[in-house]
Amino acid sequence: MDMMWISILLGFALFALLGLGVWVSFTLIAIGGLGLILSENYQIDLLFATSSWGASTAWSLTALPLFIWMGEVLFRTRLSEDLFKGLSPWLGGVPGKLLHVNILSCGIFAAVSGSSAATAATIGRMTLPELRKQGYSDRMAIGTLAGSGTLGLLIPPSIILIVYGVAAEVSISRLFIAGALPGLLLVSLFMGFTMIWGHFHKDELPKTTGHETSWAARVKGLRKLLPVVGLIGFVLGSIYGGLTTPTEAAAIGVTGALILAAFTGSLSRHSFMDSLLGAVKSSCMIGFILVGAHFLTLAMGFLGIPKALALWIGGMSLSPMELILYLTVLFVVLGCFLDGISVVVLTVAVILPVIQAANIDLLWFGIFIVLVVEMSQITPPVGFNLFVIQALTGKNILYVAKAALPFFLLIGVAILLISVFPEIVTYLPATMSQN
């Protein structure tokens, strides 16, 4: 059969299975198997077994369950409350006031959790009722939460970056470090926007700060922030300094999180088991998707589809900027229907050779795709963060999407900035210790 027809058939089967509600990991395996049958390769069992064994024993992947577990442990501590109380005295005086607490708590929580929905849910449960009580604009409270909730995807240690790194065979330490500056960039964009908004909408903010902003209160707040910020600093610092591999850093992170939980009295047999089983659920799900993706990538390679696609797109002689623009649109659309991890693994299976042929740095591309996936987290109809916030507030999903729109656009600005100045992504990894 002609390759074009095979591709169309596979694409159709893929979306049919996904649309019918077949689990993503199962679908990937089924499409991979179908692809191998169509390429008249009949050693499917052998190929599946070896590719799965290879994918599931990858050393770099061992960081994944540990970082997930670390997030699960901290999720069950009083972390979100501490963040709120610790940050409030520092931010009460800035234009936009406590709305910034939303942004910064999300940023800090993102650095430990790696999942954007968990970030939005944990922080939102704490901050939204508090902000409403103090008379902040609902729309802005929801918007800042929806926007900065997506930071969980980018700010290291990020689960989705591990998935991309394993699937695309890019160093995870370098990806983590590359995500740091764009993450800070996003936080500054969000805070900058909130300050400007706060300056023009004083009527939608409470008159008084409602919180002490004295230096005594600030120092006291700092004490609440110190343990968790220290833990994050230690984990990221040791990766950046080349002291540990991401996997070892993850093991230290889990241990640190457990010690922290023990000291704050939120560690019990029950919460330990809970956090472990929570980690099992996420890491098995992602692990099996990676098994499926690895097999699909293999099948695609046998069929030669990615190569043909690369040649075809190469023949259109697009400039890298045009290519990035089209890919952004494609991913945002895909992201409207699929979750971020699926978007990433499908991309790697099919589009990676196109990226390589266009001489786009794979490290940069990883950060780019995560930013685009962040955008898709807050677009209807299936932006995951929208659902989370809808469930938290009881507001209509379109209302939440509208409140999140400015932040959607700000992530777009960030994508534009890293496209024009790729150094934002590549500078830190380039200066990183080599060992």
Add this chain to the structure above:
Amino acid sequence: MSRIKDKLYLCSGLLSGFFIVVITLLLLAQIVGRFFNFIVPSAEDFAGFALAASTFLGLAYTFREGGHIRVTLVIQRFSPLPRKIQEGMILTLSLALLCYVSYACSFMVYESYIYDEVSYGYVPVPLWIPQVPVAVGAIALTLAVFDAWIDVVRGKQPDYVKQEDALSLEEI
């Protein structure tokens, strides 16, 4: 009967969690070892084996808890009868696929065993040993899907659907 089943599912989750703890301890031993100049032999291999065991052994538990993600955008809009048919269809399909996956994984163990394959690391391990959990996990997942299939055939709502409804509100 259902109580034994609950225990088995939980067992799948706990075994998977056990191997996550094993990975953590292995890595901690490696880090501590670096300070005291001893090396945990083939730590990377063993961590990889533990990861494969954790991933596969927990599949059944994750399936039952609605942890495996899927697109529910379309099927949410189905009315009860078409929805039942759809769940029945995809479960039948998944069951066939996973029977094949279980066969492929078990055959891998068999081949590693008869050809005496060993790992390349410092400590050569007969590969079939760490591959057994992969086959067992795949078979357990197949049974879990079969379990859900029986529920749907009997007209009951499978457990993962209940969990999914709760999940979209709570976590991930």
